[in-house]
Amino acid sequence: MARDGARPAYDPAGPDTALRAALQEVRAGRWMSMRTLLAETASWWRWTQRTQVLAAAAAGTDVVRAWLAEEPHSLPAALMHARVAVERALRAHRERHGRTTELWHEAWRASDALTRAAPHDPVPWVCLLALSRLDEEQRWAEHRVAPPEPMLPPGPWGLLTEADKRDPYNREAHHRMLQFLYGRSASGRLAEAAGFAHWAADAAPPGSPLHLLPLYVRVERYRRDGGRDAALDLHWVAEDASREALRAFHGWFEPATATERGPLDLNHLAHALWGALRFAEADRVFDAVGPYWTPLPWTHRTAAPGDHAQAAEVFQQARARSRSGARRP
Template sequence: MSSDEFRPVYHPAGHDAELRAVVQELRTGRWMSMRNLLADTADWASWTRRTQVLAAAAAGTDTVHIWRTEEPHSAAATVMHARVAVERAVRAHRDRHPETANLWHEAWEACQVCIGQLPDDPVPWVCLLALSPLDRGRRMPEHRVPPPGPMLFPGPWGLLGEVAKRDPDCREAHQRMLQFVYSRNPRGSLPEAVNYARWATASAPAGSPVHVLPLYVRVERYRRERGQDRALDLHWVTDDAIRDALAGLRNWFEYADPADSSLLDLSHLAHALWGAHQFSEAARVFRALGPYYAPVPWTYRMRDDHDDIAQGAQELFLRARSRCLHAPSA
């Protein structure tokens, strides 16, 4: 297929073919393939990633409820029950639904049950981190723990620590912490997010997806500053921006297996390298994406008055991909 004919595909499962098939089954109300997939999932990174994707697909259905009714002693069903409850609460909070408080309480209780039954599993602690932005008044003591270092903020550090005890390199936990930061003070939280990303990457081992975290913060800053009206601007070609993009490439991508990588991480890295004019390096990431695509952060390049933001973002992705793949030595 020529570059002119190429059209990327978005799927939340990305390169995980087994997960893609299960998501399709789940959407038709079938749960046995989900059970079998999770039974065959051997590492915490895959377990966390797969349960997150499955919960997003299952949140609008009663599939997990049916599974849990059929197999009430299933550990995986207990985890998925907590995952779905948290997904529903987070969505309700985002949509300002009047049932948010009740859904939040149900989700918190589901996490506690999960912790009691599965003390070694990081996912219920990740779920509690996902719920932390709902506590806007920081009424719960677990959401205002003193920080572990200077230039950081009071927050759910104990929850993050519980995840780290079980999975020291949990990608989702750090993404959830960023969401908590943004919920603290939406207008003034960017410096805190920058400091958090620096703190997290400082101790992250080579190959950790945590090294992509600064690129998410940079995209959020760009989005807030309304820089979308220029295809390439100085925000992406400063020394700091180039350093962050190359650090993501060298400290994470060089070690990453696309089959186990988040499409969002790959998309943010490709976007950052392209924006920093590191075209041949970006080409490697575009190749790793293969036929897949994540709309974010490309949608943030679109003006709000664009006729079709989704289509415009995809066209921008295709232009960036083509530019990088045709770069010298790409």
């Protein structure tokens, strides 16, 4: 299926069939499958990823509220309540909604309470990290803690440390930190975000998805520079771009310890290797992507960012070009 050239289709569950089934139930307003799925989730990586995807689906419904009403002492239900509250606050912030501050504080209270109710769980700290980007002026003391390295800026480092204590190198926690730093660089060149991404990638063990953080910063820089411009295509073939792509490939994709292979990371790596003209490596990653295409980062390479149909076309062209290039002697 990975090599048959079929048109890709986006699925937020990716290859996780159990999550896909639970998502269908959540969208229908039923919570029992979600409870069962979370009860069977053993690793922190799966726990973090599944609760995030479920919250995105549940944020427009009352399904988690119904679960919590039926089982008011359930920690998973309370966690999903916090996850949904965070998702709603972030959406309100993006849309500049008048209730943003109210939703933010509600989400913060739910997440903060969970740091004590579920002291071994990294997700409450990930939730607090996600909310830190709403404090755009860094008025809260926990959002302007001194950094672990002199070249990094003040920020919610204590929250990242707490998540890291419970699940070292937690993928979402580091991406939430990256998003906080994007907010500090609203009109800049993302130097702070790039510095953090390289610092985290350099410290990550083989097989960690943190090796891909510099690729995300490069996509964000391309987006801010305007994207889809002939001159900007050099952005992807520059020596440092090729070096970042290969370091991510060797640091994350190749090691046998690379068990955390989500579709979004695979798509970013395939995109970076294709852009750097590293077709042999890109072909291997496209095989791993299979049918589980994600709109990002491909939508930034289209004439109309946000057009998923065009983004899917770019994905297919990149896959075909990589396969063709990989077969050449």
